[in-house]
Amino acid sequence: MTVAWLDNLNVRAKLWLFMLAPMVLILLLISSGIHQKWQQYQNSVYTERFAAVTSILDTLLHDLQQERGISSGFVSTGREEFEREMVVLRQATDMTIANLLERIEIARNSIANPDVVELLDNVMLQLDELPKCRDLVDAGKSMEFLKPYTDLNDAILQVFNHLELVSQDYVTSRHANALALLLQLEEKAGQERGLLMNSFSSSEMSLQEFRRANGYVAQQEVLHQYFELASYPRFHHMLHEKLELSGENQFERLRAAANQRAERNALLNQLQSHIGYGGMIHDFKNYVIRGDDVYRDSLMERVRNAERILQEYRGLPGLTAYDLYHVTTIQNVIKSYRDQMDVIQAMWNNEADIGEIDRKVRIDDAPALLAFDYLRSGYSDIDPWQWWSVATRRIDAMHDVSKAINEAIDQQIQERLAVSLQRLTIYIVTLLVIVILAIYLGVTLQRRVAGVLGNMADDIGRMHEKQRYDRKLSVTGNDELATLANAFNLLMSELNQRQKQLQEQARTDPLTGINNRRQFYRLGEPEVDRSHRYGRPLSLLILDADHFKQVNDTYGHGVGDHILIALATGLEQSLRSSDIPARFGGEEFVVLMPETPSDTANEIAERLRAMVAERIVVTSTGERVSVTISIGVSSLQPEDTDLDQMIKRADRALYRAKEAGRNRVESQLSTD
Incomplete structure (x- = not known):
């Protein structure tokens, strides 16, 4: 009933009726767009406030790294310069924490992401533990304070990892990724600074500390490479320049000195294990007391190991003349033990008293012990404050770059915020314009409907009249x-x-796509007339696939069809645009070649025959099939009146090619 009612309305009434539907749809779409742009604007505001928080967190992370490093120096050395600097850095950290709390309070109402809220809450919980860390530092009894500092820094780094996820464009996301990597690099550099600070302040570096230090170095190298890949070129160039200006060469020299000292101590530990009271001296005493060759053999083995270690120690870089002198002292003591073995054996053979043997072969170990003390004298040539200053300048250089990246992020966010606001304004204005425009177009459309219908009728009439x-x-x-x-x-x-x-x-053969027999005659007969009229040469080729029935019987008609298509394609690719190829029937093809004398036609035929013989067709089962063709060649004679006479002579030549063994070219004879 409703349809019938609509059918009774004229077109103008229907237009007025249905004009409201698209207008409502447009209004809904634009309203949806406005809502979307409003959300984008709100997200940009959220990102701006979150970035403001992370900017302060960057400063806090740097302050905590400084405080951790200086605290390590204070606990290790107890020196006043470390204590004074520690007080200053604590004040700076407290000011940064106050700014952070204020900024988080401002941003918290706009943070809808629960993950971000959880990360910031975790940072706040870790900050609550900071006074306890400082109490441990002030007590100065151990390095237990290092882990809480590191845990707090890790919590801050987790926030930076989330900054990349909330970024709304590629540029900001790339900046955020680069910033997170750089801050991780800065953290590893700070951990290395604290570890070596403790080592420079003590008498030696343990093997475990040496491995941890090397681990920090390796991690910094990897993070540096990742930063260069993630950041824009201007930032990794800036990092390189600032590291150079901060004294990177001096830093590398101090780091190398620490590594060399660690290597020396590792070798000294091995050497002392072979010499000490659980080693060579133990075997020597037992040999004096018991005279058992087992102790003699064990002592000689330890002597050889000790001499090998000493030789390795001499090869270390950076040894001074005093170092080598004390190495020689240790070596002489070891030699004394070795030389006394024969004396002990001889006295045992003479049944000498143990006390007499002991007095005879007694060796003074004091020079070796003094030599060990000297070689273990630690980092007396490297002042912990010097290491602190150099390492801090290096970390400050990294922090300068992180601040530059933060500024770039803030600039990008501000630009995006402005764009979001601009787009929101554009959508609102667009909504008003579209409403006005829709009303105007609706009225105009009604006026044009009758004209459009009239134009359609006129166009259809002209098509029929002109057959277009x-x-x-x-x-x-x-x-x-x-x-x-x-x-x-x-x-x-x-x-x-x-x-x-x-x-x-x-016009065309349905299988191969080239001319069929009818089209060949239609195109060829005018060429015969033209050649007679102007006395121009004209040649014709008939090509036939050899043993084609055998191919069909062996591989199936599908493969046979594929071969025929390949032959036709080869003809079209090898012939001139003026030549007329066609499929004459079955496996037989014909080519009419205007402006081609018989000798040239024979050359072309031979080239086609060779091309086909070289081609391989691969079946669907992977079998490789090759075929050959035989070709008959004829040329236009003065008495020829049509194509059929040329075709007959070429066909006889083809027959001779077949009879002569196939895969060959034969030309018409004078008797044909």
């Missing part, structure tokens, strides 16, 4: 008129396409 069915009705819009016009255009397009297909099928 390839022309299209030109009607804009998405209404019934446009649908009708498009349907009409589609119908006419399909009719034209079918007409072209029928014309094409009448």
Whole structure:
């Protein structure tokens, strides 16, 4: 009933009725767009406030790293300069924490992401533990304070890892990723600074500390490489320049000195284990008391190991003359133990008293002990404050770059915030413009409907009158008129396409796509007339696939069809555009070549024969099939009146090629 009611309305009434639907839809779409742009603007505001928090967290992270490092120096050395600097750094850290709390309070209301809230709460919990860390430092009894500092820094770094996720564009995301990597690099540098600070302040570096230090170095190298890949070139160039200006060469020298000292101590530990009271001296005493060759053999083995270690120690870089002197002292004591072995054996053979043997072979170990003390004298040439200053300048250089990246992030966010606000404004203005424009277009459309219908009728009449069915009705819009016009255009397009297909099928072979027999005669007969009229040469080739029935029987007609298609394709690719190839039937092809004398035709035929003989066709089962062709060649004679006479002579030449063994070219004879 409703449809019938609509059918009774005229087009103008229907237009007025349905004009409201698109207007409502447009209003909904624009309203949705405004809501989306408002959300984008709110997200930009959130990102701006979150970035402001992370900027302060960057400063706090740097302050905590400084405080941790100076605290390590104070606990290790107890020196006043470390204590004074520690007080200053604590004040700076407290000021940064106050700024952070204020900024978080401002940003908290706009933070809707629960992950971010959880990360910031974790930082706050870790900050609550800071006074306890400082109490441990002030007590100065152990390095237990290092872990809480490191845990707090790790919590801050987790926040920076989230900054990349909340970034709304590629540039900010890349900056955030680079910043997170750089801060991790700065943290590893700070951990190395604290570890070596403790080592420089003590008498030696343990093997465990040496491995940890090398681990920090390796991690810094990897993070530095990742930073260069993630950051824009200007930032990793800036980092390189600032590290150079901070005294990177001096830092590397101090780091190398620490590594050398660690290597020396490791060798000294090994050496002392072979010499000490659980080693060579133990075997020596037992040999004096018991005279058992087991102790003699064990002592000699330890002597050889000790001499090997001493030789390795001499090869270390950076040894001074005093170092080598004390190495020689230890070596002489070891030699004394070795030389006394024969004396002990001789006295045991003479059944000497143990006390007499002991007095005879007693060795003074004091020079070796003094030499060990000297070689273990620690880092007397490296002042902990010097290491602190150099390492801090290096970390400050990294912090300068992180501040520059933070500034770039803030600039990018401000630009995006401005763009978001601009887009929101544009959407609101666009909504108003579209409402006004929709009303105007609705009125205009009603006035144009009658004209469009009239134009369609006129265009269809002209198509019929001029038989121009390839022309299209030109009607804009998405209404019934446009649908009708498009349907009409589609119908006419399909009719034209079918007409072209029928014309094409009448001219070409359906399998190979080249000219069929009928088209060959249609194109070839005018060439015969033209050649007679102007006295120009004209040649013809007939090509036949050899043993083609055997190929079909062996591999199937599908492979045979594939070979015929390949032959046709080869002909089209090898011939001139003026040549006329065609499939004559079955496996037989013919080529008419205008402006081609017989000797040239024979050369072309031979080239085609060789090309086909070299081609390999791969079947669907992977079998490789090759075929050959035989070719008969004829040329236009003065008495020829049509193509058939040339075809007959070429066919006889083809027959001779078949009889002569196939895969060859034969030309017409004078008797043909």
